[in-house]
Amino acid sequence: MAETGQDSDDILMGRIRRGDHGAFSVLVRRHSKMFYAAAYRMCGDVQGSEDTVQEAFLKLWQKPDTWDPAKGTKFTTWFYRVVTNLAIDRQRREKKKFANPEVMNVIADRAPHADQVLQTSEEEEILERAIAALPERQRAALNLCVYEGLSNKEAADALGIGVKALESLLMRAKAGLREEFKREGLISDLLGENTYERRRSHV
Amino acid sequence: MYEDVNKILGRRAVPEAPFGLAERIIAASLRLEAKREINGKITLGDLWQAFTEMFAIPQPAYALAIALIIGLTMGVTGQAQAFFADDGGGQMAATFALADDTPDEGASL
Numbered sequence: 001m002a003e004t005g006q007d008s009d010d011i012l013m014g015r016i017r018r019g020d021h022g023a024f025s026v027l028v029r030r031h032s033k034m035f036y037a038a039a040y041r042m043c044g045d046v047q048g049s050e051d052t053v054q055e056a057f058l059k060l061w062q063k064p065d066t067w068d069p070a071k072g073t074k075f076t077t078w079f080y081r082v083v084t085n086l087a088i089d090r091q092r093r094e095k096k097k098f099a100n101p102e103v104m105n106v107i108a109d110r111a112p113h114a115d116q117v118l119q120t121s122e123e124e125e126i127l128e129r130a131i132a133a134l135p136e137r138q139r140a141a142l143n144l145c146v147y148e149g150l151s152n153k154e155a156a157d158a159l160g161i162g163v164k165a166l167e168s169l170l171m172r173a174k175a176g177l178r179e180e181f182k183r184e185g186l187i188s189d190l191l192g193e194n195t196y197e198r199r200r201s202h203v
Numbered sequence: 204m205y206e207d208v209n210k211i212l213g214r215r216a217v218p219e220a221p222f223g224l225a226e227r228i229i230a231a232s233l234r235l236e237a238k239r240e241i242n243g244k245i246t247l248g249d250l251w252q253a254f255t256e257m258f259a260i261p262q263p264a265y266a267l268a269i270a271l272i273i274g275l276t277m278g279v280t281g282q283a284q285a286f287f288a289d290d291g292g293g294q295m296a297a298t299f300a301l302a303d304d305t306p307d308e309g310a311s312l
Contacts, residue, residue: 021236025229032228033220040218050221054228061232127215146212174205177212187207 009075016064024061031076032057034148035083041143042087044132052090056082073157080148080158084140091136123186130180138173141166 007015007026015023032053039049039056056079060067067078131139137159144155145166156166181187260266 021232024232025225028228028232029225032225036220036224037218046221049218050224050227053224054231057228058232058235061235123211123214124216127211131215142212146209147215174208178205178208181208181211186211 010069013064013067013069013075016061024057027060028057031079034076035079038080038143038148039083039087041131041147042084042136042140043090044128048090048094049087052083052086056086074154077150077154077158080144080150080154081160084144084158088136088140126181126184126186130177130184133180134173134176138169138176141169142173145170 007023009027009030012023012027016027035056036049036053039052040046043049043052059082060079067073067075069075131142134142140159141155144150144158145152148155150158152163152166152170156163159166161169178187
């Protein structure tokens, strides 16, 4: 079999279309960590993120023709879209499933995220909570541009929207976060005083 | 414009992927493939193909040539006749010959 380790994503996808499982394995090993991080930033829990990435890759293996290189979209940009959409779908399902608050309490104790939250600092916790509270489209735009390092054009492609719409989502996300950070005292208020630092110094 | 927000966003921890994630995905894809093969419908054509494959000779020309050589060798050396004379088939022929000479019990009555 031909060497696939150095091949570009486009070439690997061509081989996957012909049923080359070796090429699929190379692609998974190359990108699973990156897309796991993206899924985690959307879902916020380990198991959900792992399931999301696995589902995305299995869909790719079953239907590789869904990515069309002729459209000019990079493989990774297209796959961010797949992962983001699956993560959003999963979150919607989870919200419906755990709409009952009693069930939520039981699940929250068992969720891996609960342990991780204990380990993070208070500041990180506020940050995670604020991002999680954003509307899903704003959160997706923020994650893709700030954390995944996509350009505005790439992020817009990944979300299936125009660049202007993406910029609007980003602005609204950051404005919302700024309000939340101010409320929590993470950033300086109008007097130029960091209330978070002040609160910590009193503790 | 949002320098303060960007600064805080930069402090967000990078989630680390669980160990062996890629290998689990690859294994799941193989299981999926095996399942798909099992669930595939079996047609009469598939059965016929499987049947004919049981009798397929990998090198028919060589097989024919070897069979021919063995046959000729046995014929020339006369081993074939010796074989038939010594085996049970020869004895059976003699038994039938004796049975013809024995008088029928029903005929004497």
